[in-house]
Structure formats: structure tokens, C-alpha cells
Amino acid sequence: SQKIEQNSEALNIQEGKTATLTCNYTNYSPAYLQWYRQDPGRGPVFLLLIRENEKEKRKERLKVTFDTTLKQSLFHITASQPADSATYLCASRNTGGFKTIFGAGTRLFVKA
Amino acid sequence: DTEVTQTPKHLVMGMTNKKSLKCEQHMGHRAMYWYKQKAKKPPELMFVYSYEKLSINESVPSRFSPECPNSSLLNLHLHALQPEDSALYLCASSGHRTDTQYFGPGTRLTVL
Numbered sequence: 001s002q003k004i005e006q007n008s009e010a011l012n013i014q015e016g017k018t019a020t021l022t023c024n025y026t027n028y029s030p031a032y033l034q035w036y037r038q039d040p041g042r043g044p045v046f047l048l049l050i051r052e053n054e055k056e057k058r059k060e061r062l063k064v065t066f067d068t069t070l071k072q073s074l075f076h077i078t079a080s081q082p083a084d085s086a087t088y089l090c091a092s093r094n095t096g097g098f099k100t101i102f103g104a105g106t107r108l109f110v111k112a
Numbered sequence: 113d114t115e116v117t118q119t120p121k122h123l124v125m126g127m128t129n130k131k132s133l134k135c136e137q138h139m140g141h142r143a144m145y146w147y148k149q150k151a152k153k154p155p156e157l158m159f160v161y162s163y164e165k166l167s168i169n170e171s172v173p174s175r176f177s178p179e180c181p182n183s184s185l186l187n188l189h190l191h192a193l194q195p196e197d198s199a200l201y202l203c204a205s206s207g208h209r210t211d212t213q214y215f216g217p218g219t220r221l222t223v224l
Contacts, residue, residue: 018165033121034212035190041200041216041218041220042165042209042217042218043118043202043204043215043216043217044155044202044215045215046212046213046214046215049211049212053188074219098143098145098160098162098167098168098212099123099157099168099170102155103154104153104154105152105154110132
């Protein structure tokens with residue numbers, strides 16, 4: 001079955017460092033991958049979308065890469081801040097449908 | 113306006129009660145979604161409406177009954193729920209030709 005996997009359940013980093021989160025996909029070739037931020041008890045907030053023909057996309061301190069050879073997307077937050085602490089979800093739509101497949105999420109903790 | 117609103121924010125109900133969750137968006141989106149999310153898990157798709165017609169039902173028990181009265185509103189009617197149905201219920205919407213989903217803040221449901 002089509003799967004999105006985020007292999008780090010939690011990531012702890014020091015303020016000011018770069019956080020790197022990993023998303024791998026199996027059994028299909030998504031046309032794009034999306035990253036969302038979710039705070040406890042709140043709905044996910046869309047951050048970035050990267051398409052399969054794009055290698056990299058940036059938005060302020062955020063950067064996303066898409067490697068179709070490794071079947072992987074990396075999500076980077078540079079100069080991380082305690083306010084960046086949240087769960088980050090990788091997602092994509094299944095081939096030909098309306099169904100969005102989410103990874104399990106990575107909880108990021110940024111220590112001051 | 114990129115906002116999806118949901119009411120109520122919190123709901124506590126008994127197993128014999130009937131209640132409804134409401135969702136509204138004014139972005140002109142023609143696809144609307146209901147998700148269920150348990151603690152520390154990713155959102156699970158329940159229903160998708162496209163142009164006010166139900167297009168996906170992910171084998172959800174009949175005690176959950178969705179309704180899309182018009183293109184801006186989405187309801188989820190609840191009846192005879194079980195304690196294991198306690199979760200965060202998220203509504204989302206997307207443009208029919210775009211991939212990004214915008215989520216509401218969710219309704220925290222507790223079934224006693």
C-alpha cells in the first residue's frame with residue numbers, strides 16, 4: 001500500500017541550530033509532497049508544497065527538498081526558535097484520488 | 113480569507129445523545145473533508161465532499177453521518193457514539209484544482 005513514513009518520532013535541538021526532518025514514501029511516486037505544522041489540540045497548518053520536478057523550495061527560514069531517487073523529502077528549519085516547537089507532518093495525495101496520506105509526524109522540541 | 117471555522121471547540125456527549133459538528137469556509141473551495149485524529153497520531157480521513165456530493169466514505173460507521181447543505185458548509189451528525197470515538201475532529205477544504213488543504217481548528221469530542 002502507498003505509505004508516507006517519518007522515521008523520527010521526536011527531535012530535540014538547541015535554539016539557533018538547523019532542524020532537519022525526514023519523510024520517505026514507498027509503493028508509489030507522489031506528484032508532490034506537502035509539509036504541515038500542527039500544534040497540540042489544533043488543526044494542521046500548511047507550510048510548503050514541493051512538486052516532483054522541483055528539487056528545492058524555500059520560504060523564509062524553511063527549506064524543503066525532494067529526491068525522487070531516494071524517495072525522500074527533507075524539511076529544514078534554519079535558525080530554529082522555541083516557537084518552532086510543534087509536530088510537523090509530511091503528506092501527499094494518493095495517485096488519482098482525493099485521499100491525502102499523512103506521515104505519523106515528527107515532534108520537534110527546540111530548547112532555549 | 114483563508115480560514116476554516118469549526119463549532120463547537122469542545123463537545124462532551126453521552127452514548128445516547130445526538131449532536132452535530134459544524135464547519136464553514138468562505139474561500140470558494142468545492143472540496144471539503146472530515147478527519148478524525150487521535151492523540152499522537154496523524155489525521156485519518158473519514159469523508160470527502162466534492163461539489164456538495166459525497167465522493168469518499170472511508171468505511172466510517174453509520175453513527176457518523178455527514179451532510180453538505182451548500183458549498184460553504186459541512187456538518188457531521190453524531191448519534192449513539194462509543195467512548196473510543198473520542199478524538200479531535202478536523203474539517204478541511206481545498207480548491208478542486210489545487211492540492212493544499214486548509215484545516216479548521218478542530219472540535220475536541222469526548223464521549224462518556
